[in-house]
Amino acid sequence: DCPGKEGTGGRKRNLTLLRNKLYMGQRRRTEPVVESTTTAGDHGNLRRSQSDRTEYSQKLQEKMAPQVVSFTPATSPQEDEEEEVSKRMMARRVKIITELMQTEKDYISDLDLCIKEVIQPLRNKQIARFDVDGLFSNIELVHQLSAKLLSLLEEATTDVEPPMQIIGEVFLQIKGPLEDTYKIYCYHHDDAHTMLESYEKDEELKQHLRDCVQSLK
Numbered sequence: 001d002c003p004g005k006e007g008t009g010g011r012k013r014n015l016t017l018l019r020n021k022l023y024m025g026q027r028r029r030t031e032p033v034v035e036s037t038t039t040a041g042d043h044g045n046l047r048r049s050q051s052d053r054t055e056y057s058q059k060l061q062e063k064m065a066p067q068v069v070s071f072t073p074a075t076s077p078q079e080d081e082e083e084e085v086s087k088r089m090m091a092r093r094v095k096i097i098t099e100l101m102q103t104e105k106d107y108i109s110d111l112d113l114c115i116k117e118v119i120q121p122l123r124n125k126q127i128a129r130f131d132v133d134g135l136f137s138n139i140e141l142v143h144q145l146s147a148k149l150l151s152l153l154e155e156a157t158t159d160v161e162p163p164m165q166i167i168g169e170v171f172l173q174i175k176g177p178l179e180d181t182y183k184i185y186c187y188h189h190d191d192a193h194t195m196l197e198s199y200e201k202d203e204e205l206k207q208h209l210r211d212c213v214q215s216l217k
Helices: 003-037 040-064 077-125 132-136 139-157 168-187 189-200 203-216
Strands: none
Touching: 077 132, 077 139, 077 203, 132 189, 139 168, 168 189, 189 203
């Protein structure tokens, strides 16, 4: 029971209590400030702010996520209609070229028959009053030129895609020979027609013509 020690212990306890009181006082002074500034409206603002941040984060993730890209280009109704028109025109062009070539084949076949079954037999008969070359003019040259035209058409279309078939170039290439050949044929046409009418009035010559025509059947 030493008074000195007791006084010293009491002072230490008093200092400890004083520190605790100061600490508690600081807490009291700071806590009300936070509570006073955090009103009901502020809580709502905090919650909205957190919601906004969450929504922003979601949108950011959506933007950053890899997007599925479609490689099929969208076409407008006008583009579809133009494509359909183009297809119809190409189909029509193919049909015209096919018919042109078939017509040329039929024409060559008719000329071939005429030469083999009519012209050659009449020449072989050597009829004095019958002018074979005058009647048929340069039809054999027409036959050769038609065969050449068909050959060029086949060359321009065989194993060639329809859009790449350049038919106009064929006719430009053979334009000169066609003009020269048919000028001669057309020039002698009226004379040949007049000659044929006169031969039909002669029974002997008419019979020769009839025999040739019959062979064609």
